[in-house]
Amino acid sequence: MKKWFILLSSLLCTACMPPDKILERQGISTIIGYDLLDEDTYKGTISLLQFDRKEEKTSVTISAVGTTSKQIRQRLEQRTSHDITSGQLRTILFDKDMTEMLGIASFLDTMQRDTSIGSLIFLAITNNAEDTINNNNYEEFPDMGSYIYQLLDKHERKEMLIDSNLHDFFSSLYEFGIDPTLPIIANKKGVAPYINSVALFKDDKMVGSISLKKTLFIKLFTKRDAFLGDITFNIPVEVLEKKGVTLVEKIKGDKFNITIRPIKYRGKIEFSKEEAVNLNANISVSTIELQPAVTFNNKESIKKLEEILEEELNKELGDILEVFRKLEIDPIGIGRKIKSIRKYSNTNEEDLREKYSRLKFKPNITIEIKRTGAVD
Amino acid sequence: MKIHLNKNNCPNYEKIKYILNESPDLMCRTLEVGGDCLEVIFMKNLIKHEFLNEYVIKYIQQLPIEYITFSYLLKNIPMDEVKTNFDEQEVISSLLNGFVYIYLSVESKAFMVNCTNPIERSIEKAETESLVYGPKISFTESLTSNIKIIRQNLKDSNLCTDELEIGERAKKQVRIIYIKDIADDDILKTLKERFEKIKTDDISDSSVLAQCLEDNHYSFFPQFILTELPDRFLYSILNGRIGVLIDRSPVAIIGPANFLSFFESTEDIYLRWSLSTFIRFIRLFAMVGSLLITAFYVATITYHFELIPSKLLLIIGQSRSQVPFPPLLEALLLELLIELLREAGARLPSKVGQTMGIVGGIVIGQATVEAGLTSNILIIIVAFSALGAFMAPIYEMGTAIRVARFPFIILAGVWGLNGIIIGVCVLMVHLLKLTSLNKPYLAPLYPLRIEDLKYFLIRLPHHFYMRRPTVNRPLNAIRTRWKSKKTEKDLDEF
Numbered sequence: 001m002k003k004w005f006i007l008l009s010s011l012l013c014t015a016c017m018p019p020d021k022i023l024e025r026q027g028i029s030t031i032i033g034y035d036l037l038d039e040d041t042y043k044g045t046i047s048l049l050q051f052d053r054k055e056e057k058t059s060v061t062i063s064a065v066g067t068t069s070k071q072i073r074q075r076l077e078q079r080t081s082h083d084i085t086s087g088q089l090r091t092i093l094f095d096k097d098m099t100e101m102l103g104i105a106s107f108l109d110t111m112q113r114d115t116s117i118g119s120l121i122f123l124a125i126t127n128n129a130e131d132t133i134n135n136n137n138y139e140e141f142p143d144m145g146s147y148i149y150q151l152l153d154k155h156e157r158k159e160m161l162i163d164s165n166l167h168d169f170f171s172s173l174y175e176f177g178i179d180p181t182l183p184i185i186a187n188k189k190g191v192a193p194y195i196n197s198v199a200l201f202k203d204d205k206m207v208g209s210i211s212l213k214k215t216l217f218i219k220l221f222t223k224r225d226a227f228l229g230d231i232t233f234n235i236p237v238e239v240l241e242k243k244g245v246t247l248v249e250k251i252k253g254d255k256f257n258i259t260i261r262p263i264k265y266r267g268k269i270e271f272s273k274e275e276a277v278n279l280n281a282n283i284s285v286s287t288i289e290l291q292p293a294v295t296f297n298n299k300e301s302i303k304k305l306e307e308i309l310e311e312e313l314n315k316e317l318g319d320i321l322e323v324f325r326k327l328e329i330d331p332i333g334i335g336r337k338i339k340s341i342r343k344y345s346n347t348n349e350e351d352l353r354e355k356y357s358r359l360k361f362k363p364n365i366t367i368e369i370k371r372t373g374a375v376d
Numbered sequence: 377m378k379i380h381l382n383k384n385n386c387p388n389y390e391k392i393k394y395i396l397n398e399s400p401d402l403m404c405r406t407l408e409v410g411g412d413c414l415e416v417i418f419m420k421n422l423i424k425h426e427f428l429n430e431y432v433i434k435y436i437q438q439l440p441i442e443y444i445t446f447s448y449l450l451k452n453i454p455m456d457e458v459k460t461n462f463d464e465q466e467v468i469s470s471l472l473n474g475f476v477y478i479y480l481s482v483e484s485k486a487f488m489v490n491c492t493n494p495i496e497r498s499i500e501k502a503e504t505e506s507l508v509y510g511p512k513i514s515f516t517e518s519l520t521s522n523i524k525i526i527r528q529n530l531k532d533s534n535l536c537t538d539e540l541e542i543g544e545r546a547k548k549q550v551r552i553i554y555i556k557d558i559a560d561d562d563i564l565k566t567l568k569e570r571f572e573k574i575k576t577d578d579i580s581d582s583s584v585l586a587q588c589l590e591d592n593h594y595s596f597f598p599q600f601i602l603t604e605l606p607d608r609f610l611y612s613i614l615n616g617r618i619g620v621l622i623d624r625s626p627v628a629i630i631g632p633a634n635f636l637s638f639f640e641s642t643e644d645i646y647l648r649w650s651l652s653t654f655i656r657f658i659r660l661f662a663m664v665g666s667l668l669i670t671a672f673y674v675a676t677i678t679y680h681f682e683l684i685p686s687k688l689l690l691i692i693g694q695s696r697s698q699v700p701f702p703p704l705l706e707a708l709l710l711e712l713l714i715e716l717l718r719e720a721g722a723r724l725p726s727k728v729g730q731t732m733g734i735v736g737g738i739v740i741g742q743a744t745v746e747a748g749l750t751s752n753i754l755i756i757i758v759a760f761s762a763l764g765a766f767m768a769p770i771y772e773m774g775t776a777i778r779v780a781r782f783p784f785i786i787l788a789g790v791w792g793l794n795g796i797i798i799g800v801c802v803l804m805v806h807l808l809k810l811t812s813l814n815k816p817y818l819a820p821l822y823p824l825r826i827e828d829l830k831y832f833l834i835r836l837p838h839h840f841y842m843r844r845p846t847v848n849r850p851l852n853a854i855r856t857r858w859k860s861k862k863t864e865k866d867l868d869e870f
Contacts, residue, residue, distance in 0.1 A: 017790055018791065018794070020678050020679060021679055022677065023678075023684075023692065023693055023696055023703075024696045026681060028693075030686065049693060051690070088682060088686060142686075142687075
């Protein structure tokens with residue numbers, strides 16, 4: 001009893017308490033965006049929740065200019081009566097110019113070291129971060145930060161996006177053999193920001209972008225059971241006829257449109273001979289929509305249709321791999337695969353990149369139409 | 377005054393009058409018997425006058441003179457309880473218990489007959505532990521009728537009701553009730569030793585007695601179950617516990633108790649198992665919630681706003697924005713307000729009490745929020761925690777939780793979640809150390825007795841209850857043999 005009393009009073013009498021952060025005195029930032037102004041000056045914009053019920057808006061945006069992220073923060077602090085805290089920070093936006101010219105690793109490094117910022121916050125790229133944050137077209141959300149968070153979170157949960165949080169970015173940045181990707185958010189007048197495409201990185205600099213749909217090929221080989229998303233093909237009728245796919249009725253237009261939904265897939269990067277890589281993947285799909293709605297004659301026709309789709313996909317994959325090679329990037333992680341082979345396990349980064357540029361890719365996707373559903 | 381003492385050590389009227397400080401209630405009726413007299417001494421308020429008139433005075437008067445002797449009267453007086461061979465002290469205490477003292481001055485011998493007329497209220501419905509289902513009968517203040525209720529409900533020859541007397545000045549009868557071939561002798565011995573150690577002039581109620589018998593007098597938590605329900609009492613006795621009844625108290629003591637048994641109600645047994653299990657979990661959840669939720673609010677608002685989901689953040693932030701107090705003060709204020717209302721409601725007559733509820737609940741709650749003194753989120757939280765404390769079927773446990781809440785709130789206000797964790801650790805250590813009649817308080821959880829969890833944590837269908845809970849160390853662990861049940865045939869079986 002006495003011991004407890006002494007312990008308790010030694011803590012209480014010396015005012016040994018954590019510094020308090022009472023909710024309503026905090027300026028809670030939910031999103032922060034950085035824009036490049038000059039060569040080494042940046043503009044930081046944050047959106048703070050504001051709790052005054054009399055005000056119609058539930059958030060305020062403030063900006064400040066500085067040379068480091070901490071200086072920007074210091075200057076932002078000057079502009080508000082609340083303590084700016086980053087405990088609820090969910091998204092960091094980067095201006096496109098900045099990502100292309102300077103790289104973002106130095107900014108992210110200080111974020112990573114900040115204990116109040118979790119490593120699961122999202123990163124995204126946009127044309128102008130300040131404008132994006134100032135965009136007022138967010139549906140029922142209290143501020144832009146929560147809107148963009150929901151947007152990215154939804155896409156990640158539905159696996160329409162490759163992982164884009166701070167942790168994933170760093171892990172693929174520092175691992176050699178794979179390069180990071182981040183979503184690009186488009187900001188147009190009058191509409192809420194939306195995800196437009198996916199940025200490709202070489203080290204920490206953005207070098208190009210691919211459409212959301214094409215991330216399918218990255219997911220196919222990097223993830224085990226992601227949701228690949230529906231794939232739509234527009235096949236000219238001649239191709240069908242040339243292949244010999246017989247349909248019950250004749251198609252009137254000149255395009256045959258088909259949407260398939262992957263059920264199960266298995267992607268494997270195989271290192272066959274020196275300098276040759278097989279990208280094998282096996283996707284089981286069900287057809288969910290055919291335009292115009294026709295019925296296939298027999299199993300053989302389906303088999304032939306599969307071949308057409310395979311060709312299409314393989315071609316696309318081949319193209320995209322060429323793009324990657326031209327940009328000298330490797331978001332699929334082929335380098336990682338090479339490194340996992342014992343005799344290359346000591347390869348350093350330069351050798352790996354050099355080797356990557358000489359590789360011969362052989363895409364080999366097979367499609368199996370498991371179910372044709374009501375269309376059958 | 378000269379005090380006359382006779383050879384048989386039987387005090388006469390003068391003497392008794394002196395000991396009882398010339399009480400105006402003491403009466404002496406002198407009957408002429410031949411040339412001599414016979415004294416009938418009694419306390420006029422404590423006896424049933426019809427008995428005295430009909431079976432004592434009238435009986436003696438109609439007897440022929442030669443029969444009025446000590447031995448004849450002792451054998452033939454038409455009263456059930458007759459006492460002889462007593463000392464002076466016993467005469468006094470028996471008189472105060474409603475006995476009538478009959479003194480034959482010829483032989484200077486005396487005997488006593490029982491004409492007690494105890495104050496008794498009729499047996500009523502349970503007030504503090506009301507049930508929806510099951511028997512509604514409750515104990516009364518009279519030990520005799522309590523024993524009667526127990527005996528009538530459990531006709532077992534092994535049901536023992538050991539008699540004790542405690543209190544040095546105001547002696548009170550205490551009964552230790554147990555079933556001889558079930559209750560553990562060790563526990564019984566411990567209990568009896570505890571009784572011997574009690575030195576007090578008066579025990580006013582069984583709750584006081586329970587506090588005297590406790591293992592740890594400083595604990596927040598009750599270490600005996602106090603109940604006014606005979607069915608709960610008997611259920612515990614049958615599971616190997618020991619019960620104590622004290623005269624003039626409608627509440628029985630059951631021990632050894634463990635923490636979880638304060639969250640079971642007899643209703644759990646009467647209802648179907650699925651519902652009872654659910655309700656038990658609700659009770660435990662309410663208990664934990666009631667203990668910690670206000671503290672959690674204070675901790676998160678003061679130190680850890682990061683923990684609040686972003687959608688909730690704005691709602692809480694908006695409701696907090698106008699509050700002029702720090703969260704700790706705000707929470708303490710509101711908790712005190714609720715306690716105030718509760719205490720006022722309990723003390724006021726029931727008709728006024730209802731008005732108090734409305735005034736307190738609606739007017740004060742609404743007004744404080746509108747005035748911006750508290751946030752409405754906190755009102756919800758405090759209301760929940762107040763409600764949660766009343767979920768415990770045993771009233772004492774509810775009060776313990778209500779009191780234990782305040783240290784948690786203060787810890788949360790001072791050290792945030794760390795404080796709550798420290799508090800929970802201290803609480804856990806305390807509960808682990810606590811014993812009830814030397815049996816561990818957290819019993820089926822620690823030490824873990826998996827087969828007992830079906831008694832204390834969940835309920836299962838009835839055929840799972842073949843053995844008595846092992847935490848009470850029953851001598852006879854088997855309730856029913858399942859095999860005999862298995863051989864029973866279904867209606868359509870041949």
